[in-house]
Amino acid sequence: DQQVKQNSPSLSVQEGRISILNCDYTNSMFDYFLWYKKYPAEGPTFLISISSIKDKNEDGRFTVFLNKSAKHLSLHIVPSQPGDSAVYFCASYSNYQLIWGAGTKLIIKP
Amino acid sequence: GAGVSQSPRYKVTKRGQDVALRCDPISGHVSLYWYRQALGQGPEFLTYFNYEAQQDKSGLPNDRFSAERPEGSISTLTIQRTEQRDSAMYRCASSPRPDTYEQYFGPGTRLTVT
Numbered sequence: 001d002q003q004v005k006q007n008s009p010s011l012s013v014q015e016g017r018i019s020i021l022n023c024d025y026t027n028s029m030f031d032y033f034l035w036y037k038k039y040p041a042e043g044p045t046f047l048i049s050i051s052s053i054k055d056k057n058e059d060g061r062f063t064v065f066l067n068k069s070a071k072h073l074s075l076h077i078v079p080s081q082p083g084d085s086a087v088y089f090c091a092s093y094s095n096y097q098l099i100w101g102a103g104t105k106l107i108i109k110p
Numbered sequence: 111g112a113g114v115s116q117s118p119r120y121k122v123t124k125r126g127q128d129v130a131l132r133c134d135p136i137s138g139h140v141s142l143y144w145y146r147q148a149l150g151q152g153p154e155f156l157t158y159f160n161y162e163a164q165q166d167k168s169g170l171p172n173d174r175f176s177a178e179r180p181e182g183s184i185s186t187l188t189i190q191r192t193e194q195r196d197s198a199m200y201r202c203a204s205s206p207r208p209d210t211y212e213q214y215f216g217p218g219t220r221l222t223v224t
Contacts, residue, residue, distance in 0.1 A: 004152070009150075032211050034211055036215075041217060042217055043114065043201060043203070043214075043215030043216050043217050043218060044153070044201075044215050045214075045215070046211075046212065046213070046214075049211060089152050089153075091152070091211075093211035095209075096141075096158060096165070096166070096208070096209045096210075097155050097166075098143075098145075098153070098155065098211060098213065099155070100151075100152025100153050100154070101152050102150060102151050102152050103150075103151075103152055
């Protein structure tokens with residue numbers, strides 16, 4: 001049973017527009033939620049996190065929103081740039097474990 | 111500074127052979143994690159260490175899988191009597207302190223069992 005779900009395998013966005021990546025989870029006991037970014041042939045790299053007690057965290061062009069009642073989080077990238085093209089993983093953290101979604105491949109079109 | 115390194119990057123082995131996958135964490139990082147990632151999926155937790163002590167191995171699929179980190183630095187994940195279903199990307203991550211989501215990943219080892 002998948003505890004973290006990313007239902008969109010891929011997303012294509014025009015450069016300069018907003019990219020919105022979505023993630024759903026099932027366990028309300030998770031402490032943190034994270035987004036990792038992965039380029040081909042590299043390991044995932046940490047992008048941004050949000051504590052379960054907050055509903056928004058912003059870092060430059062990246063903002064993560066958490067809706068606890070809906071058990072849903074989203075990553076907004078504004079404006080989208082070509083270098084943002086990558087696979088984005090949503091993950092939850094609790095008790096030293098990261099539990100991952102399947103990833104969404106973001107393609108930024110020029 | 112150097113990141114997490116893993117070797118080999120690619121490994122092809124015949125069914126029934128043993129393989130050893132190596133992870134070299136970031137210098138000074140206390141915790142080390144092993145994950146397995148199937149195609150089209152996110153990483154799946156296998157086991158982790160704080161220093162040389164294995165804290166949790168509940169994610170290891172069966173007793174053919176084992177891991178060690180004898181000196182609290184380099185770690186080896188060993189798979190005995192490999193099977194085709196073991197084919198996957200094996201990822202290692204390290205973190206500067208225990209119990210943190212701040213994990214730094216290596217490039218992974220792609221294991222193919224024929």
